[in-house]
Amino acid sequence: MSHTLLSVSHTTPMASLSFNTTRIRTPTLQSHKPISKFTSLTKPIKVSFTFLTKPSRRNQQKLHPIRSSSVSESSVFAPKEVEFDDEDDEEDDPTAELSYLDPETDPGSILEWELDFCSRPILDIRGKKLWELVVCDSSLSLQYTKYFPNNVINSVTLKDAIVSISDDLGVPLPEKIRFFRSQMQTIITKACKELGIKPIPSKRCLSLLLWLEERYEAVYMRHPGFQKGSKPLLALDNPFPMELPENLFGEKWAFVQLPISAVREEVSSLETRLVFGAGLDLDLLGIEIDDKTLIPGLAVATSRARPLAAWMNGLEVCSIEAELSRASLILSVGISTRYIYATYKKTPVTTNEAEAWEAAKKACGGLHFLAIQEDLDSDDCVGFWLLLDLPPPPV
Numbered sequence: 285m286s287h288t289l290l291s292v293s294h295t296t297p298m299a300s301l302s303f304n305t306t307r308i309r310t311p312t313l314q315s316h317k318p319i320s321k322f323t324s325l326t327k328p329i330k331v332s333f334t335f336l337t338k339p340s341r342r343n344q345q346k347l348h349p350i351r352s353s354s355v356s357e358s359s360v361f362a363p364k365e366v367e368f369d370d371e372d373d374e375e376d377d378p379t380a381e382l383s384y385l386d387p388e389t390d391p392g393s394i395l396e397w398e399l400d401f402c403s404r405p406i407l408d409i410r411g412k413k414l415w416e417l418v419v420c421d422s423s424l425s426l427q428y429t430k431y432f433p434n435n436v437i438n439s440v441t442l443k444d445a446i447v448s449i450s451d452d453l454g455v456p457l458p459e460k461i462r463f464f465r466s467q468m469q470t471i472i473t474k475a476c477k478e479l480g481i482k483p484i485p486s487k488r489c490l491s492l493l494l495w496l497e498e499r500y501e502a503v504y505m506r507h508p509g510f511q512k513g514s515k516p517l518l519a520l521d522n523p524f525p526m527e528l529p530e531n532l533f534g535e536k537w538a539f540v541q542l543p544i545s546a547v548r549e550e551v552s553s554l555e556t557r558l559v560f561g562a563g564l565d566l567d568l569l570g571i572e573i574d575d576k577t578l579i580p581g582l583a584v585a586t587s588r589a590r591p592l593a594a595w596m597n598g599l600e601v602c603s604i605e606a607e608l609s610r611a612s613l614i615l616s617v618g619i620s621t622r623y624i625y626a627t628y629k630k631t632p633v634t635t636n637e638a639e640a641w642e643a644a645k646k647a648c649g650g651l652h653f654l655a656i657q658e659d660l661d662s663d664d665c666v667g668f669w670l671l672l673d674l675p676p677p678p679v
Contacts (some may be wrong), residue, residue: 378502378503378504378507381430383452384453385425385426389426391454391455392456394425394426395458395459396422397420399418399461399462399492400417400465400489401415401416401417401418401437401442401468402416403416403516404504404507405504406507406510406511407509412434413514414509415434415437416430416431417432417442419449420491422565423565423568424568426453427495428449428453437471439471439478443475443478446461446476446479447479460482460483460484461481462484462485462488463619464489464619465619469483469619485600485620486618487616487619487674488562488600488601490672491569493674493677496678497677500677500678504679516678516679523621524622525607526621526622527624529623534585534586537585538583538585538660539580539640539641540583541580543578544575544578545575550655550665551564560590560594560596560597560656561593561667561668561669561670563670564670571649573649573651579648580641580644580645581652582604582613583660584654584655584657585656589657589666589667590666593667596654596667600619601616601617601669602617602671603672604654608642611628611630612625613625613627650672653670653671655667656668
């Protein structure tokens, strides 16, 4: 694959990143020619990985509040009775709970849920922090919220709530549930396993994360028990990066970029070309980018590209960050795992390259990608992950 040298443009259209509450149907997947060419941000860095040790992956229907049936309801701000002829009041009631399934969606098609079970910056009538269960699927066809007092937070309560969602909405229990808080891993894992559901710790809960950000302003800040300035009880982890496992080593890498149109095509080909990886529904996530906008990415090359892509596919790849102070690339996977993916010799040239890559990522609202190839000059990718670097939710 030849590299056309391009300098970073400071006039690159800014990405509009906001939560899109409109449900977009998934477009039909179409086959297409593989990527013919990556372009470099400035001068390509084609260097070997440097390791610590030598190496020996439609319009959304209206959301209808329901009457609370939370455990120990008397200790929680109970939702107000709502007159259903005043739909605006329904949506605007910050104490209301949601139990919604898109009537145009086949309940049996919703196989994966995204779940958060955590305290909110809201005090109940006892002066204790109120907890909330928030569940959705990636397309927002299913949306569910329920408040709980802090004295019933355990795996039994969560298991019963999961069963209630299934019963109330007439949907089967999911095959998988993704969650992003490491502190809740024990409770969520136990509840899921007792129901035969596979728990997946992952920050790729993007619909959920953006929904929580929206709910902070639209719901929590307007709740009568809202506590301004209250910090999240279970803040997200950002641990010190660890040494990369041997099976994830590559040989060469380069900062590259692709037009968003080519990125969309590559994502649509994940199934048709049997390529490892994962995409994102940019329309649903509200990411509006001009087709000519260049998306920054990292190309990794190795003679064992397919085994490497297969190993990476078993991880919940979240994001890649250029850490300038350490002259390294940090790979985030799962919910609290960070690896030193690669390092480079710190010089003015390499520092500028890394800064330009991070600036390009920021201009795209955090959107970037990881491509795994047999060679940096290859026309094919054997692994392609579209990634979104989001700030932690305010709750």
